[in-house]
Amino acid sequence: MTDPVEPLAQRAAERALELVVSALDFNALVARVDLNAVLDHVNLNEALKSLDVNALLDRVDVNALLRRVDVNALLDRVELDPLLDRVDVDALVGRANVDSIMQRVDVGAVLDRVDVNDLVGRIDMDELVEQTDLGAVIARSSGGAASEALDAARSQAVGLDQFIDRWVGRLLRRKHPRPPAPAALLDGQAQS
């Protein structure tokens, strides 16, 4: 059986401690402490050696930390031009293994996304032929004078066809224009 005086003494001590603590002005106390002097006595290097930084970082929620960072505001404060001036792009490119990068590119998938018909349609063939040796190649590979005469004869015939067609249309007083081509060919032209 314990002595009944001991719990009584313990409660009295706790009460006395509470009274002392409540009577103390900690702010005033801290204000009187010379922290620099205290820190001078502390060997930070030794203290940090004993610190397990990895364990500390494991306890840090980096994502939560980053969520609190206003990246836009941060970037607004960064001057990119001077930063880029300091980047040696040639050296950077020189370090890149372009062959390796190209091997990882699915050229087929890239080409699938390209509308080749649209691309070809945007080429000014007239300009291309006039400005490059392609014209000479075509001229040598095509029949020369014979095809030239053929082109001219066909051209004249088509012209006369249309001339006669216009007059027949006037004579017959056609109100609706006649179809220029069979339906299947018109559809093909519309799609191309």
Place this chain on the structure above:
Amino acid sequence: MSRTGGWVSVQGHYAGSVSRFLAFLIDVVVSAGLFALGLAAASLAAQVVTGHSVSWNRTNIVVAIILGAWEFFYFGYSWAASGRTFGMAVLGVRVVRADGGGLDPWRGVVRALVFPLSFLFFGLGFLGILVQREHRALHDLIAGTAVIYAWDARAARLRFLARDAETGATGIPQRPAGSEGRDGDEGTSPAPA
């Protein structure tokens, strides 16, 4: 009518009367020339074999029948095989199905069979080429065919430009006969596409 590089495109459009008539004219000359050559070769062979000279008269019923069969073969085979005769190839026109699809060989044969009908009553059947909305003659209507321009006038345009570029490079001034179809000239020579 679509424009390609400044030239009017007519490829795939119904062919007109002049192109078709000129094509037919060329075919008549070519087929008759080939027939005459064949007759001459047959005469020579008969002379070698029999020792007597053989003369053919076109009023001869046998010759007339052979001529008819030859013309049927010339046109029928050409249309069935490729949809065009030699004359049509020269003028850049082609026979297709009425809806624009490729010509079935049997249609080519039917077209050749009914072709003479268009000559009846002073060629009344050909009037359709002028007045029918799709430029189809009687034999076209019967065979379910139409004649279109199959001439790639855009390629012709490129050839013209190519020649122009080459003559420009050599410094020899030359004006191709087919240059009427350039921009700003859409009169009677709208030409190639």
